[in-house]
Amino acid sequence: MSAPVVSIRNLSHAFGALTVLHELSLDIQPGEYVVLLGPSGSGKTTLLSILGGFLQPTNGAVLIDGRDCTHMPPAKRPTTTVFQDYALFPHMSVGANVAFGLRMNGVAKAERQRLARETLALVGLKQVLDKRPHQLSGGQRQRVALARALVMKPRLLLLDEPLGALDLGLRRQMQEELKAIQKRVGTAFVHVTHDQEEAMALADLLLVMQDGRIVDQGNPERVYTQPSTRFSATFMGENTLIDAEVTEISGTTATLRTALGTLALDRPGIRKGKATLTVRPENLRLGTAPSGRVSLGSGEVAESVFQGSYRKAVVRTGSGGDILLKLPVDMPVRIGERVEVHAEPRHIGLLQE
Missing domain, CATH: 2.40.50.100 (RNA polymerase II/Efflux pump adaptor protein, barrel-sandwich hybrid domain)
Structure with a gap:
């Protein structure tokens, strides 16, 4: 097996007297689609925020490609995040939204425009380059947000309930598209959701979380058919x-x-x-x-x-x-x-x- 993209070592986090993550350790392999599944308050979004650099853990370490990124700010680490509300700039065109991170990194205009076009084509949106976000459907805005993250060529892409605002039919369509895109680009994804069906449709590695702990992990079929804990047995359907x-x-x-x-x-x-x-x-x-x-x-x-x-x-x-x-x-x-x-x-x- 190749070296992990991400190694989480004895990670804990507390908000004051309340501990929300308890001594988590985990390796994420290259090209792996990891889904964090659990109810509200289980610690999955906190873990995602620590991976993205938006929170500093109380204890433990986060290594990406063997490099200690525990205290590295978001802009400096090789990760990007797709948020549930998309966080697109309404006054910018779709192309400018996708190229924004490249512009902040000093990439020349012609190159960032080329990369934006290529990445929009990857997510099936090459025809909307000059439109504004308000002219797009919810599913299209979600794909623009995904393109904006992918264009940076991160080692790890983080998705914070990215399909939560979509209706059921569109959510299922986007599950298929997300999985296909992830396999094409080969980037490791970490995806947060509380939706069991979504988790099973997407995950290579499924992590079931409860009260700040990983209480079950494995491929979705094993976790569903042969759960390791009473909690995962009842939470997973x-x-x-x-x-x-x-x-x-x-x-x-x-x-x-x-x-x-x-x-x-x-x-x-x-x-x-x-x-x-x-x-x-x-x-x-x-x-x-x-x-x-x-x-x-x-x-x-x-x-x-x-x-x-x-x-x-x-x-x-x-x-x-x-x-x-x-x-x-x-x-x-x-x-x-x-x-x-x-x-x-x-x-x-x-x-x-």
């Missing part, structure tokens, strides 16, 4: 959590006792004691468990609601709590019907925090 206890271990196979019955799972590194099973609603099915699938017990259908692309159902198991399912629309279930619930072993997460 809907999930059913089942309390369990590991009573026996034979090789990598664990026997677990739950309120829904006893089951066996093959999991390396497991230990005896308390555990939590997690299973996503779309990975559950009804009926007698066929060979190779794990029964999660039975219960009574308490809810069955048509949701367009799927049917949402809740099975009430009594002492085992409720199990949430997303079923095919052509699988009607009746309220009060007694059913059995099962899943594939690979779709059952197991937490031991």
Whole structure:
């Protein structure tokens, strides 16, 4: 593996007596799209601000290409930032907005105009060079802000909820465009969002944050299907959590006792004691468990609601709590019907925090 673009070492930050980041350490690889995901107050924007030089950490260090940039001001470090409100100059043309940073760096007029045109073409906006920001749509303004950041050829591009002001359809379109642009330019991106779908669509590396800590990290599929903590299991979409206890271990196979019955799972590194099973609603099915699938017990259908692309159902198991399912629309279930619930072993997460 090549040397990281960014190394964060034991980073902490406090506002007075309130600590908002706790001893974070992280490496960001060249060309990696990193997404910081978490609720308000989790510390993701504070971390982004420290990476951009807008905040000084209380402790720790930020290294970019091996150089200590911890106390370097924003204009001096090899980073640029795209803000949620775009921060475009309304009195300047689009071309002048994109070229502004180059002008501040003393780049000759002809060269900065050439680079502005090239970068606007990269984001699909070469036709708006002479327009003013107020003449553009929200999605176009977002792409102008992205071009203004990319034209500086940063080693690290920071995006602070850049799609938050867009409507749903445009947001999804811009997710695809952002990912495609990032892969073309090869710059490492760090993107802040509280939108789980956006995070999974964009991230190579997904960092789930809670109370100033990174509580889960990995590729989006792993974090979603096999979360490392109860928080990431519930924050990353809907999930059913089942309390369990590991009573026996034979090789990598664990026997677990739950309120829904006893089951066996093959999991390396497991230990005896308390555990939590997690299973996503779309990975559950009804009926007698066929060979190779794990029964999660039975219960009574308490809810069955048509949701367009799927049917949402809740099975009430009594002492085992409720199990949430997303079923095919052509699988009607009746309220009060007694059913059995099962899943594939690979779709059952197991937490031991």
